Amino acid sequence: MKKLQTIQAVLTFINNHHLAFLYVSQEDCSVCHALRPKMTELLKNYPKIELREVEADQVKEISAEYLIFSAPTLLFFVDGKEYLREGKFVQFRKLAHTIEQVYSFEESQLK
Structure with a gap:
């Protein structure tokens, strides 16, 4: 899973992808580490959904921008x-x- 390192990169990612999935984690979060591979595996079934990770302890502005109070979000x-x-x-x-x-609906709109 690719990581975004700045709040500007997060905003650009969201605005430049029709279907954008953001995985907000923290370095010392065991739930985050356990859920990450499940999310990666799940989203393999939906190739049009772009997935990125943001570590909240590295990109502190993410919490204020998206009202994130816990990890994972x-x-x-x-x-x-x-x-x-x-x-x-x-x-x-x-x-x-x-x-x-959502994916099925979006796919049906393209036909």
Whole structure:
């Protein structure tokens, strides 16, 4: 998973990708480290969703910009607008279902 190092890189990423998924973690977060490979594996099924990671302890502005109070926080953007937010205790099945719904809808719009 590629990492974004500045708040400007985060903003550019979100604004330049139709489907953008942001994985906000912290270095000392065991849940973050355990969830990261699951997210990477899940999003392999959705090649049009771009995934990036931001370490909140490295990019401190991320907390203020997106009101992030805990890690991990998962943010899914569609056309630059926040569509989904999951934090700390991620319900993975629900998350996967929501991503599938959005992706299927977006795919149907392209036909």
